[in-house]
Amino acid sequence: MRATLHRTFALAFAAVACLAIVLGWAAASWFGHPVLIVPLAALVSIPLAWLAGLLLSRRITQPLQELTEAVRSAARGERPPQVDLDEWEETASVGPALTQLAEQWHSTIAEISADRSRLRAVLASMVEGVLVLDRQGRILMMNEALQQMLPGADASAVGRPYIEVIRHHPLNEFVGTVLEGGEGRREITLRVPEERTFMMQASIAKPDGEPGVAAVLVFHDITELKRLERVRKDFVANASHELKTPLTSIAGYVEALVDGAKDDPATCAQFLGIIQKHTQILKTILSDLLQLSTIESGVYRWKREEVAINELLERAARLLRPLAERKRQQLNLQPCEPTLTIQGDQARLTEALTNLLDNAIKYTPEGGSVTIGAAPEAGGVRIDVADTGIGIPPMEQSRVFERFYRVDRARTREQAGTGLGLSIIKHIVEAHGGRVAVVSVVGRGSTFSIFLPARPAFS
Numbered sequence: 001m002r003a004t005l006h007r008t009f010a011l012a013f014a015a016v017a018c019l020a021i022v023l024g025w026a027a028a029s030w031f032g033h034p035v036l037i038v039p040l041a042a043l044v045s046i047p048l049a050w051l052a053g054l055l056l057s058r059r060i061t062q063p064l065q066e067l068t069e070a071v072r073s074a075a076r077g078e079r080p081p082q083v084d085l086d087e088w089e090e091t092a093s094v095g096p097a098l099t100q101l102a103e104q105w106h107s108t109i110a111e112i113s114a115d116r117s118r119l120r121a122v123l124a125s126m127v128e129g130v131l132v133l134d135r136q137g138r139i140l141m142m143n144e145a146l147q148q149m150l151p152g153a154d155a156s157a158v159g160r161p162y163i164e165v166i167r168h169h170p171l172n173e174f175v176g177t178v179l180e181g182g183e184g185r186r187e188i189t190l191r192v193p194e195e196r197t198f199m200m201q202a203s204i205a206k207p208d209g210e211p212g213v214a215a216v217l218v219f220h221d222i223t224e225l226k227r228l229e230r231v232r233k234d235f236v237a238n239a240s241h242e243l244k245t246p247l248t249s250i251a252g253y254v255e256a257l258v259d260g261a262k263d264d265p266a267t268c269a270q271f272l273g274i275i276q277k278h279t280q281i282l283k284t285i286l287s288d289l290l291q292l293s294t295i296e297s298g299v300y301r302w303k304r305e306e307v308a309i310n311e312l313l314e315r316a317a318r319l320l321r322p323l324a325e326r327k328r329q330q331l332n333l334q335p336c337e338p339t340l341t342i343q344g345d346q347a348r349l350t351e352a353l354t355n356l357l358d359n360a361i362k363y364t365p366e367g368g369s370v371t372i373g374a375a376p377e378a379g380g381v382r383i384d385v386a387d388t389g390i391g392i393p394p395m396e397q398s399r400v401f402e403r404f405y406r407v408d409r410a411r412t413r414e415q416a417g418t419g420l421g422l423s424i425i426k427h428i429v430e431a432h433g434g435r436v437a438v439v440s441v442v443g444r445g446s447t448f449s450i451f452l453p454a455r456p457a458f459s
Contacts, residue, residue, distance in 0.1 A: 129198075129219035137161050137179055137214075149190070149198065149219055171200075178202040178215045187222070196223045231402065238404030238419065242285055246278035288420040292403070295427045302431060302458045303345040309374050309381055310335045312346070316353040317372060320361060327366045331357075334373030342381055344432050344456045352428040355421040356385045356448055364389035364445070380434070380453040391442040400438060401426040425450075433457030 129146030133139060139157050147153045150166060157165040166172055174186050185201045199220040253271040261267045294300045317333050324331040353372075360370045368388040374381055392400060399405050404419035429436050433453045440446035 127221070129221075131162070131217040131219070133162055133175070133179065133215045133217070135179070135214040137163065137175070139165065146219060149196070149221065151190075151193070174200060174202070175215075175217065178204070178217065196221060197226050198222065234405075235403050239285075239289070242404060242419065243282065246281045246285075249278045250275050250282075285420070288424060292420060292424060292427065295424070295431060302456065303347070304343050304456065304458075305346045307342050307344050307346045307349060309340045309342065309383070310338060312349060312353060313372055313374060313383070315350055316357055319354050320357040323358065324361050324370060327361065327364070327368075329361060329364060329367065330369040331361075332369060332371040332373075334371060336374040336381070337376065340374070340376060340381060342452055342454050344452065345428075348428045349432075349452070352425045352450070353383065353385075355425050356450070359421055360385050360387040360389065360446070360448070363387065368445075377451060380451060383450045383452070384447055385449075386445065386447040388445040391444055392438065392440040392446055393442055397438050397440060401436065431456075431458060 126143060126145055129149045130141070130143045131139065131146055132141040138159060138161055142153060142157065147155070153165050162175055163172055166175070168188070168190060170186075170188050171190075174188070178184075181204060185199060187197065187199050189195060189197050199222050201218045201220065203216050205214055205216065253275050257268060257271055261271055313333060313335065317331060321331050357370065357372060364370055364387045370388075371386045372384070374383045376382075401422045403423045426436050429450050429452065433456055434451045436451075437449045438446060439449075
């Protein structure tokens with residue numbers, strides 16, 4: 001049976017006392033002075049008791065030190081070492097209890113860490129911005145997406161009042177309303193640094209939810225949706241206008257013919273010529289719209305062919321040279337390396353390049369010049385079409401590739417354009433994995449550049 005801690009101490013000190021008395025009596029008898037038994041016993045018992053206490057304390061403190069270190073390991077979140085305290089009955093149950101507690105603690109910490117890691121991974125992968133506030137309006141959490149959306153918001157914002165971080169009055173007003181118990185959504189526009197539109201969705205934390213959390217706000221970036229909505233509205237308005245103009249003219253001249261103009265051969269021929277002209281405009285618009293729809297829908301099967309760049313330039317220049325000569329313009333061709341080739345849909349690339357040349361010739365006054373050339377560029381080729389035309393204002397350059405967009409509508413009406421040519425060019429080039437750009441100075445001309453990769457993006 002195990003000896004208890006108290007019994008061990010009692011037996012140890014009793015043994016030391018008895019030994020001290022025996023040794024004291026023996027020493028007193030040796031010297032012949034019985035009176036010296038007590039002093040000698042005390043003299044002997046003190047060092048013996050000290051020695052016994054030292055040995056006993058070491059035996060006790062060593063497991064206690066192990067116990068202390070195990071508790072510290074558990075406090076650090078580490079798995080504690082096994083502690084053997086079976087020597088004493090009073091402490092025999094401490095070791096297993098500590099081990100069980102440490103295991104539960106370690107398991108709980110591991111679960112919490114795993115949950116936090118999953119939460120951070122989810123928040124980091126979200127494209128929406130997430131903002132979590134407590135009831136005092138302090139920021140508890142924000143993900144990386146929100147830090148990019150809000151100027152001045154970074155990791156240091158956590159723990160600070162939202163009003164110190166968010167410098168936007170309508171947004172602050174909405175957050176304040178949410179913290180007062182309101183839920184809902186609101187659309188706001190921020191400059192970060194360019195103008196972007198966000199739809200904010202706010203919800204109040206439930207009473208049994210995460211302690212301290214008062215509100216969660218989610219920021220959806222709807223800038224692209226707004227742009228597409230504007231493009232759609234502009235497209236419908238512009239298409240209706242472009243179709244209405246020739247149809248109105250056709251209807252008017254047909255009505256005039258019915259009313260008697262057909263009886264005059266000269267007038268009849270004139271009116272029929274005008275009707276034919278507007279009919280051709282309608283046909284061109286519908287053809288371009290159908291072409292755009294086919295490219296955007298993905299129905300068109302792109303061809304992968306070997307395209308010689310010099311032949312592509314020469315073919316486009318040959319097709320448009322008569323138009324340039326009628327306007328007494330100089331069409332310059334600057335060939336590139338004879339061996340420069342790419343892969344792509346040759347028919348569509350020829351169409352894109354001829355549309356670009358046609359556009360340059362239309363907007364270049366008589367006696368001007370248009371230059372087409374190409375040069376190798378990293379991973380592909382760059383084709384430039386430069387003119388000495390009217391130029392494009394800086395504010396308009398980013399929109400010239402939109403459907404039906406015209407810089408000068410009155411002048412374009414004279415040129416009988418549909419406003420779809422540059423948009424078709426952009427779609428053809430981007431389908432190949434390339435890009436288009438324009439550099440222009442008003443009154444001095446424009447340079448349109450097409451970059452085409454050596455291998456197209458389509459399969």
